[in-house]
Amino acid sequence: MSLVVRTLSDRLVDIVRDRILDGTLRSDVAIRQDALAAELGVSKIPLREALTRLEQEGLVRSQANHGYFVRDLSAGEAEEVFALRLKIEPEAVAIAATRATDHDHRRAALALADLDTKIDRHDIHVGAANRAFHIALIRPAGRAITLQLLERLHVLSERYVGKHLEPTGRDARANDEHADLLDAWRSRDVDRLHRDMHAHIETTLIDLRRQLTPDDGAGSQR
Numbered sequence: 001m002s003l004v005v006r007t008l009s010d011r012l013v014d015i016v017r018d019r020i021l022d023g024t025l026r027s028d029v030a031i032r033q034d035a036l037a038a039e040l041g042v043s044k045i046p047l048r049e050a051l052t053r054l055e056q057e058g059l060v061r062s063q064a065n066h067g068y069f070v071r072d073l074s075a076g077e078a079e080e081v082f083a084l085r086l087k088i089e090p091e092a093v094a095i096a097a098t099r100a101t102d103h104d105h106r107r108a109a110l111a112l113a114d115l116d117t118k119i120d121r122h123d124i125h126v127g128a129a130n131r132a133f134h135i136a137l138i139r140p141a142g143r144a145i146t147l148q149l150l151e152r153l154h155v156l157s158e159r160y161v162g163k164h165l166e167p168t169g170r171d172a173r174a175n176d177e178h179a180d181l182l183d184a185w186r187s188r189d190v191d192r193l194h195r196d197m198h199a200h201i202e203t204t205l206i207d208l209r210r211q212l213t214p215d216d217g218a219g220s221q222r
Contacts, residue, residue: 009053012050013053016054017057017059017155018128022124022127027071030069031067033048033051051068058156073163073212075214078208078209079209082205082208083205084153085150085154085201086198088150089134089153089197092143092147093194094193094197095141096137096139099141099142100140100186100188101140105186107136111129111136112133112179112182114129119175120171124162127157127158127159130158134150135147160204164211177203
């Protein structure tokens with residue numbers, strides 16, 4: 001039996017990360033550490049540890065004498081994150097499709113149903129649901145390092161997914177693309193799956209290029 005021990009810092013990382021990804025913590029103001037620590041019932045020391053770890057994840061930035069800020073969405077970051085996903089994710093999902101069990105199929109179907117519901121309701125947690133669906137397609141590959149890399153890339157992608165779904169009409173297209181991906185994955189149609197996943201990620205990136213100007217997120221480097 002394995003024992004998983006989660007520290008207070010681990011739990012704070014999850015809590016603060018969720019608040020960043022759902023937009024509760026905004027990028028244009030400093031994170032009020034005193035108020036946040038008091039709200040969560042912790043001291044500032046473990047909270048600062050959590051913020052340092054989130055800075056390493058790329059979600060926050062520190063500024064001397066001003067504290068921590070949520071990083072702005074950035075055209076450059078979107079290019080890098082989605083380019084990496086294009087190189088890694090289609091192959092990982094194709095491998096996973098050949099190894100997935102009936103249990104894996106059920107989990108992926110449930111993840112897609114949850115994602116469709118959140119997209120239709122314009123839920124603030126749609127990015128998290130999108131991440132859960134994609135990870136469900138990747139996990140059966142059994143490649144731990146690849147999974148860790150893609151999990152981190154999907155965390156960084158999460159706010160961009162929300163941004164991508166803002167224009168009218170994107171919801172229905174996203175639902176259709178996800179349904180096609182799941183169908184190809186469950187059918188173990190590797191060629192079609194690889195092609196559709198590449199197109200799905202690339203189309204999102206192309207849309208984001210239109211939404212994010214090169215100057216977007218410039219303040220994140222201050």
